[in-house]
Amino acid sequence: MDFIDLKTQYQRDKQAIWERLSRNMENASFILGPDVAELEKTLAHYVGVKHAIGVASGTDALLIPLLAYGIGPGDEVITTPFTFVATVEVIALLGAKPVFVDIDPKTYLIDIHQVEKAITPRTKGIISVSLYGQTPDMDALNSIAKKHNLWVMEDAAQSFGAIYKDKKSCNLSDVAATSFFPSKPLGCYGDGGMIFTNDDELALKMRQIANHGQHVRYQHCYVGINARLDTLQAAVLLAKWPHFEEEANSRHHIGQRYTELLKNTVVTPVLEKNTTRSVYAQYTIRVQNRDSVINFLKDKGIPTAVHYPIPLHLQEAYRSLGYKEGDFPHAEKAAQEVMSLPMHPFLTEETMQYIVDNVKQAVR
Template sequence: MKINFIDLQSQYKKYESEINKEVLEVMSSAQFIGGSKLNTLEQSLATYCGVNHAIGCSSGTDALLLALMALDIKEGDEIITTPFTFIATAEVIALLKATPVFVDIDEDTYNIDPSKIEEKITPKTKAIIPVSLYGQVADMDEINQIAQKHNLIVIEDACQSFGATYKGKKSCNVSYIGCTSFFPSKPLGCYGDGGAIFVNDDEMAQKIRIILNHGQDRRYNHKYVGINGRLDAIQAAVLNVKLAHFDEEVSKREEIGQKYIDGLKDVKGIKTPFIKSDRNSVFAQFTLVCEDRQMIEEKLNNAGIPTAIHYPKPLHLQEVFEYLGYKEGDFPISEKISQKVISIPMSPFLTNEEQQYIINTLKRDND
């Protein structure tokens, strides 16, 4: 059985006529940057998340970078985040010559542990960037309360959690700024790189819009140092189609995720995701924690089932961050989990037959 890790081909086939029509309209108009497709997308995204402003941009990484630039983050500032995530979260902090300050994760959710944040706050701390990892929103109420107490800004890195719900609110609308990614493999993905920033503050939204277009407040008049962070119209066209079907896909992701959890709950040596009762997960990845990862990886790969590891080495142990002075043992939970995680196929288009085959393979020879 040939199983895709993420089945983008089936998704395209289902929406093919709609996507082709939208993309061809962009081609015919020759308006490849900005325009009506982007305007429609931004309005729809804002409505979907219940925020005042959704701002399309060139990637999830640039969404985080733009948020920090708009907050005037500079050399010497400290930003608290998690070491157990993709490097983009800390990379943008370092790019601005600010200092990533890591806090270990919760052993059940793999998101940043709010109880460990306050001890890392110093007079140089300016913001906290929790990551809503694997599709489940972090403990935002606790994080926002800590931030409010210390006059800090919270930026949700929602690059894996667009569409998830936290206590009745959508991810990207649970902090001062929300940032997401539309990389093709994300729950809502385009056909290239793309992202968005979500904010309720009108002045901040305007500043972000200026910075993402080379700092221009009007043509050839540059108010800030900016970047080329625009989302192109073809990607907006693709996202408009996919967003119209997105709720159905989120429901399917939850259904498939729950079937995995139920089907694998009694398999020894495997821990399935723990989703807190006041939120859901869009399962950007379906990630298991295994006592013997190599054995599980070999078992699945020998059966033709693709796997991935998100993430094999925590950020504090990466060569690029050696200058921060962290060492092995500083964040024991992140280090332990990174040695045990493995992600298995997940997409709204994973068939019952495929999923049962994966479950049966994992249960086989289990004693």
């Protein structure tokens, strides 16, 4: 059994993928080839924003907006400690200070009610993390940011395709970043990412920063980096794209079915009140005896994962921030109890039932 079934997806899309790749090989369109521009246009239209900028990874998609905003030493950026490390490392790499806010213990999303208390004169912006496939209450977060003249970036690495009210994830804030890591709801065959915004000036600056800071060849307006989305990865994404909406709906329905089957057995995911569709990048439950449950399921041929076992404020790399155990109790408790079950659009009812039956046995 696969935790994420990329093999079935590949068999379905194999012909389209190789047609796209072969075309690029024959044309030698390896760097910023036409498939990159086509993907940007396609995804911008899907999300409902003016600008989409393809970049080399989800981490680059987080870093480049911070560079464009001029974030540096002395600045503070508010985010959550319960996320993948990339959310925070991009802040720290620029010499700025990540300021953490605890999570809502039910949704694992940033606790909106605690954000305002974390704002100081040095705060420049907020990175909200759309964890496990759904977004926080972005309207409430944007309202707080506007009141304090801050920008908001959605870390949508796990939520591309999710719907908040009637709008897509990546079109809910000043700027958004997503990842095309192979296991994501829309994944390529390596690293890749994209930035979304409606801000014309910001978009132009970010596009230039991602290509060595140049506005025309050999003329550099900004200190930039090499963060271009590889054309071959764009080709893979375009080949997969015709099936994405169907897969996003399948993810939502499979996640809801899991919840129905597991209710009263374990703590199941709770959707934020404004979530119309979660893409369940992970289907994450909570159990008291996690190690024994994981080992029991492993013996039954069921793979699992833990996203994430150590909150970022307790990681060695971020000890200098001065946080200690007990500062963010909800994030710390979740880190000790969460575990993710197999989740992908091709899960059958039979396979789900097998997984659920064994989870029930494991937690007895």
